[in-house]
Amino acid sequence: MLKLAPQTALLRGADGASKEVPVAEVAVDAEIIVRSGSSVPLDGVVVTGESAVNQAPITGESVPVEKKSGDTVFAGTINGEGSLTVRVTKRASDSTLARIIKLVEEAEEQKAPTQRFVDKFAAIYTPAVFVVALLVALVPPLLMGGAWPEWAYRALVLLVIACPCALVIATPVSIVSGLTALARRGVLIKGGVHLEAVGKLRALAVDKTGTITQGKPQVTGVIPVGDISEEEIMRLAAAIDAHSEHPLAKAVVAAAQAKKISWSESSQYQSVTGRGATAVIDGHPHFIGNHKMAHELGLCRPEIEAKLSEIEGKGQSLAILGHTSHGNCAGKILGILSIGDTMRPEVSNALTLLHDAGIEKVVMLSGDNQRTADAIARQAGIDEAYGDLMPEQKIEHIKRLMAEHHYVGMIGDGVNDAPALALASVGIAMGAIGSDTAIETADMALMKDDLTRVAEAISLGRRTLKIIQFNVGFALVVKTIFLVLAFTGHTSLWLAILADTGATLLVIMNALRLLGGKTNLNPSA
Known part of the structure; x- marks a missing residue:
């Protein structure tokens, strides 16, 4: 930064x-x-x-x-x-x-890492079991006249069965399997704490530019005015804009190149700051510029104004092409180009998958104007949209969502998203288009900028949590049963070893299921 x-x-x-x-x-x-x-x-x-x-x-x-x-x-x-x-x-x-x-x-x-139940449990469990084993070996022979070999044997059985291998490995092996499965899908998560948090997400905030949209202006429409073809409009517009490095001019030239339209070189090019540009093409002075430029040239008419208002109402920029009056030739508008930041093709499907994965609300937080934010939100099917936001205002919205839903993710790609990424339960950065600052601040990165991967990550996070809970519960039940049997003398040392090793292997194999096959977007599976 x-x-x-x-x-x-x-x-x-x-x-x-x-x-x-x-x-x-x-x-x-x-x-x-x-x-x-x-x-x-x-x-x-x-x-x-x-x-x-x-x-x-x-x-x-x-x-x-x-x-x-x-x-x-x-x-x-x-x-x-x-x-x-x-x-x-x-x-x-x-x-x-x-x-x-x-x-x-x-x-x-404000983001303190979560302390796992197993860590707290093991801190008390291990020394407690060791003390109990000593008491089992010493108390009955000393105070109750028990046989030393028998009670020493029972103490050894208790120590073996109480060994917390399966319990301790239940969480890390599940976490590593989940992280590996997501890495194979192009989703990198910076540690197990964040994977657990991904599995708990209930709401999602998303940036607009570079996240929901492509992040660069593109020509979205060409409207001829009068008897002129769209191809001719693109030819004339590209002939002027080929001289400029302005992002909107680059979008026009790129659109003409994509349609394989060739143009002759214009002359006497002049940039008009805050308005557009002028140039001479085929001996005629032409211009391409914004609404203000057309007004100042006196070329706007009611029917043109209606079309311009329609484009601006969609939150898009516009470029008006025309030629200025010279000699006996009257000036007029030839065409209008609408230019906008187009939506990513996978967004609609990604939002459907996110709701299927258990996300209750998706909110768009954008620094772009409210009109543009509303237009993109309607097109994408986003629940709520807020525009004209500075970074500190995005933080306020994240805090509000966290108060309502507790676990909230934030997807962004720019420096302006970094504070919100840092505050959210899980910060998610677009790995390819994203800034270094966003990727460094985030807890998770989408290396292919594919939003459908977020739903996969959430679903896999939920599965990981369920497997961790099952593994911990299974290990505790096995330990409890064999501890009772050890106290009563109904198990042997070899059976205790088999139970401890078997439980550990079963926990590992259950966790490794996360690596196999495609992620089921039903979190209960």
């Missing part, structure tokens, strides 16, 4: 000159310059300049957010094509990124 924000900032002096200084030396209300393509070093408010800022590391928003004078920027976010002058509002130690780091530390401290 500390590497996300630069260690130095370009401090702007009273004379307008800038100099590079450590971020720790920058005071509140000082002005800093954030160049194109660089990370924002400190939280602040934009004084001059316009640019699209990638806030995904902090808020998780999938599409860069346009920033202008008066807008807030966060340390660790990435500036786009424009240059910004920012008035610092918080010192480095108080920035949003610093608060995220502190939240992770506090959440980790």
Whole structure:
């Protein structure tokens, strides 16, 4: 996390000159310059300049957010094509990124590991059995006139049958089998405590960007305006956007390439910060930009507005393609491209499997706007969705869910998810797309970013708990029966050895069943 924000900032002096200084030396209300393509070093408010800022590391928003004078920027976010002058509002130690780091530390401290029943039991059981064996060997011969060989033999039988091998091995062999079975399925869990917690999950919180969705913008629709084909719209749009590194422009070019559409090179390309871009194609000036750009060019009409409102209502971004007026040629809008972060193909099936595995509620916590969060939640079939959340607000939702359901999992992939991952009963990171911070903080990682594996892990966790409980119960029953027989003299040393070794082998074989076959998503199986 500390590497996300630069260690130095370009401090702007009273004379307008800038100099590079450590971020720790920058005071509140000082002005800093954030160049194109660089990370924002400190939280602040934009004084001059316009640019699209990638806030995904902090808020998780999938599409860069346009920033202008008066807008807030966060340390660790990435500036786009424009240059910004920012008035610092918080010192480095108080920035949003610093608060995220502190939240992770506090959440980790609240996660005390569970002490197993067997550990507590063995601490009392082993010395108690040894004392009882000594009493069995000494008391009857000394106080009751018993034969020394007979009672010494009974004491040895008691010690052998009381040996807690099966009892002690019941938990670790089941845990190792469960961890191995999940590792074979591409799910890595950081220890037995977390596997036990996975088996107890009752609710699940999920991030949106990179978890429910693909995590990168894609063209989701092309709407021609007038007598023009979708292919022609893509050709013209790609000819302009091929010059840009903006994520939305890259999405347009990628969509054209995927459809094997070729385009001629445009000339006189010019980026219009906060609006879009213009270029000349086949001798005609064209533009591609946002709703604001179309308004400023005076090209919006009521029927266009209706289509734009429909796209924006789905929480998607849009790119309007048209050509500007020149000479005797009137300007007009040629087409509209809708661009959004598309849902992962396995999500609907994964949610069904999660409910089948015993998850009572799935809640989406997103830094993206509420409208987008609602649209994705409806499409995916998620129970509840909350948008516009900062990392500390995600923590509040996790606390609420834990109060209601006790055992709550959190799935995420970004730095902004790390505090919630740390606080949840089980933090689950997307292993391929996820940030190093998310994977390091989480208790479980999905190495193939396949959400259906979460349901498998929960089901296998529940099976592991049931096998542990059975193994412990079985070991205790066997021990109890043979301890009674040892006291009464109705068993022999060889039978005691057979019972102890047999119980241990049966416990191991029962645990090894976790390794075989596919995971049954019915937790009672």
